[in-house]
Amino acid sequence: MSSVAQRASLDAVRPYGDHLDDGLVQLSFTLPVDHGPLAREAALALVRDKMGLIKPEIVHAKPLTPGYTYFVLFAQCQHAVDCDRLAAVRTATRAMSEEEVDAFVAERLGRPIVVIGASTGTDTHSVGIDSILNLKGFDGRHGLEAYHWFRAHNLGSQVPNTALLAKAFDVEADAILVSQTVTQQGLHLHNLTELVELVEAEGKRRDLLLVCGGPRITDELAKELGFDAGFSKGTYPNDVAAFIAQELAARERPPVDAAAPEL
């Protein structure tokens, strides 16, 4: 294999530049200072004294407009992260392509999965939920509407939680997908918890998978909110489809002590 194939231990992961554990990072930023020695010294001081990085080196500096300078720097990060201690990594879901998901659903569930989605409350941002549900999908990968074994309903944006829920009951959804983009003043938090509380009040929480997504959503936040999963930037429709399919299949299985192998 390639010479880079030397593997770092996952309990102390550092940025990689030229060789393992060198901690090299690249930064770019603009300072509101005229291009010149003072701007360069300011950039170095900022990185060295304030950012916790060492050995900063300017590799590119360019005047943008009078009074502004753009920089690219290299510097060394002294910290490491212990991957074994990160709880939020969703290890339980196996990655699957569109075709693999369809084949899995056909075999394991033998019925189409019904999903319904919306961007809720006052949130007008619909691109996120569209990219997961609509035929066109995201970055060349189809949305769930295109899947043979999914029935996807997209209600669009600014949908009240009660309307989303009524429609979910109507189409007998297996999963509700909610997108939240605006996070100012924690607005998304209340929107999301309210949906969970409504589902609980209806006594339907066990019958529905609740999935949320958006640029600031994580699995950790999803757990706090009472959702089954949270998806953030870089999510493709097949990631979501794989999660829903595998989760539904797992829930149809008898309890743990049957000692069924993990997915």
Next chain:
Amino acid sequence: MRIGDAIAPAARVALVGLAKNTGKTVALGAILAELEARGETIGVTSIGRDGEATDAIDDAIAKPPIHLPPMALVATTDRLLERSAARTEVALPTDHRTPLGRVVIARLLERGTVEVAGPVAAQDVGDVVETMRRLGAERVLVDGSIDRRAGASPRLADGVVMSTGAVLSADLDQLVRRTRAAAELMTLPAVEDAALRARAAELRTSALLLEDGEAVPLETAIVHDRVEAIVPLLRGRADVQALVVRGALCEPLLEQVARARRGRATLAIADDATRVFLGRGTCARHRARGVVLAVLHAIPLLAVTTNPVAPLRHRFDAAELRERIARELPGVPVLDVLADAPVPA
């Protein structure tokens, strides 16, 4: 009064916050410390997640760890348990799945800190609570999350501790008003008329109960989505005794009821207070318009805790906040569990 005394009557105690960072975890810590001093065997589960090092929204906000006494039972997940430094044994694996792994019930073998993260669905929380009782917990604490109330349902808990704090508003008057409204909602009274209560409890679906004993069933769609459709059903009827909603009773429906009844008193009945959803309105506002809210199962409010600090924002005087809230909630113990401890700078 101390918080341990306030919760004494309830074997299953729910903790509910009115928002994120109202001091719910601190209240939990205070309860744990007092119960430990009394030598009680404790079980703890969380509807969300508790004892994490930093806030899931703003990692500049540090969260207090949860110290558990030896022999305490805790619901956590396989993945969280693996990275915990405490000495524990798995008392029982469960089948409940969460975004952070599968729920296990662990027993502390010595004092330690474990992140608490129980099942997501309230029904599953109920299972865990019962299991912990079977495994020997004399008292089980069900911690809430953010502003979630589902854990306070009488099906899960015998009483609730509510946490309010400065994060609710930078305006003290508004903070006090919002806390009072939330307490009023949480403590909606049980239907007084025993016969009416029995009739309402028997219903399988939402319905209008008429004086002559008849019930007009209401479709789910009317209750949630096409709420205006209730207006013609109510208009011109003098014989409506109560509106009963099985499931979520939401503000838009109440608005339509008030519109149709034009000020005539109408009783609206929900299963319990966790199923009543008021947006901006308060119980008092609906009452003023003739709609009186009641429940089949009331929730005892055991105590309210106050937190004068909004992390990274503003703070109030601890004693003043506590006293203002206490004045609004006669009969309810209002406590600042940190008041005796030095306030961190």
